[in-house]
Amino acid sequence: MAKKKKQQKLPKLGLLYLDYVLRFFDKSNFKGWPDKIETVTYHWKNDKDRFIKEVKRKKIDVLIGNIPATAYETFREIARELPHVQFIPSMDTQFSNKSKENVTRFAWKYDIPIPKTYIFYDHKKAEKFIDSTDFPKIIKKSYGPSNYGGYFVHKVDSAQEAHNLLAQKKYHPVYMQDFVPMEADVRVMLIGHKPVCAFWRRPPEGEWLTNTSQGGSMDYMDVPKELLDLAVKVSKAANAEYWACDIAVGQDGKYRILECATAFAAFPYIRDWIGQYLMWKFSNGRFPLPNMPLYNWEELGKMDASVLRTLRYITFGRYTPSYDGAFFLDSKTKETEEGEMYLHELDALYPVLLTEDRTKEEWPSEKWNFQDNYGHTVRKVHAQSNPHYNDEDENSESAEQENMIELTEKKVEKLLTSVEGIGKKKAEKIMDKFNTTELVHALETAPEKLVEEISWFKKKFLTKLQKEWKEFKKKL
Structure with missing residues (x-):
């Protein structure tokens, strides 16, 4: 008789809480998880070492929770001290939670439209x-x-x-x-890169702010597919298990990202869906994915918000074609730029996807924490505080980032004047616009800013400067 296959051991889950911060998740969001779910609370001030010891003592494998802006840099350090603990969302995914500045840098890197x-x-x-x-x-x-x-x-x-x-x-x-004149903006929430809720926020007559707290109105109907596509692109760029975008609909007809983060207000049933998604992700499919059909929010949005705040564990049946189903269900369609599409056809275009498990930091604070580092030489990272990587190539790239130095103005001037067509006077104008730190950052992450910010700086200069910069770095 064949032996029964042993079920794979589930990881130990922990919920991350912080004093004075509203809790996004509760154990009830993970209904059906068979093992004990731990909780750990960060108490601020000098609590880092005690917090790390508690996570280790409870043998947590996956720590789930959002981190507020004021604790973000501390948790970067905590995550490095816990290399075998997977933070959900990852610290890189939560990069945009810290500040609007970080949202902008994220958008610049991934060519995401913003004002x-x-x-x-x-x-x-x-x-x-x-x-x-x-x-x-x-x-x-x-x-x-x-x-x-x-x-x-x-x-x-x-x-x-x-x-x-x-x-x-x-x-x-x-x-x-x-300032971009807007018709409205749209909040889109996603789980596994699939839109699960979206609603319009419209400003009061004669006003420009759309926030409902400032008198704006909201509704759930007819969010364009093309706007959802942009939200999916942004979620994928962030490698986000769950995500929310605020997208401006300009009077010029263009879509632009205003905000994005993993920290957002969500009804309990959406947090339940996120919990079910994470259970599916960490059980190798042992637990089923929730079915979250596209445009479900149009029907749920017809309910009063006080009702939506009490609904839990909402489930939907999957579309199965039949003769009567083809007659009744296929009557509902949406207009898209590709033409008219049935709802079940649209839904098939937005599968729930797994995020990537990464070991390498995309947004290390030594390079990207401009607010605290500005004006100071970028410090080397102490070896024991570095992430533990397995891949040798990743180690070498990390070392390259750690050894970055702040360039002197003399070196920057030499770099700029090495480009044919840029003399001393033009170099001085560039340096007047960008200091050394800003120029290096632009060359590394958003070189097109030079063309945008300096009227005479044409693309041919940028191409030459990027080539010179590449050679210049080798000599540092």
Whole structure:
């Protein structure tokens, strides 16, 4: 008689909580998980070492929970001290949770459409830019414990208004965007890169903010497929198990990302779906995926919000074609740029997907924490605090990042003047616009910013400069 195949051991799950922070998940979101689910709470201040010891003592394999902006850098360090614990979402996925600045850098890297954005760490440069730019502009608080409700988003119509606002608010960094007239914006929530909820937020008559806390209205009907496609692209770029995007629908007909993060308000049934998705992911398919049909939100959205806040464990049957089904169910269609499509055809285009399990850091703080590092030489990372990688190539790339140094102005000038067509005067103009840190960052992550920010700097200069930069780095 054949032996019964032994069931694979499930990982030990833990829920991450922080004092004074609303809890996104509860054990009930993981209904049916057979093993004990641990909880660990971070108490702020000097709690890092105790927290790490508790996670180790409880032998947690997967730690699930969102990290607020003010704890993000600390948890970068904690994650490095716990190389065998998988954080869900990963610290890289939660990079955008920290600040609007990080959302922008994420968008620049992955060619995601956003309003044209300007970030200044040097306030004198910000003031100079304000005196030379066009208005209106949007000024936002980039970083802090509370960035919600539109209270830290300001429209300024003149240079004087901008100067007055920054003198009063003292935001750092100075984060500005071109004002884009909007018809509305759309919040899209995704699980496993599949849209599971989407709704419009429309500003009151004569206003521009769409937040419902500021008087905006909302509805769930007829969100365009093309807008959902953009949300899926962004979720995939972030490698997010769960994700939310705010997408502006401009009066020019274009879609632009305004916000994105793993920390968002969600009805309990959506958190249940996320829990079921994670159970499926970590059990090798032993637990079933929830069926979350596309545009389910149009029907659920007909209920009062007070009802939606109490609904749990919602399930849907899968579409199965039959003679009467073809008559009744196929009558509902959606207009797309590709033409009219049945709902079940659309749903098949958006499968629930697994995220990648990665060991390499995409957004290490030594390179990307500009807010704290600006003006300082980038420090080397102590060997014992580095992530433990298995792949030799990844180790060498990590070492290259750790040994980055801040270039002197003399070296930068030499680099710029090595490009045919850029003399000393033009090099000085570039350096007046970008300091050494900003220029290196632009060359590494968003070189097109040089073309956008400097009117005479053509693409041919950029191509030559990138080539020279590549050779220049080899000599450092």
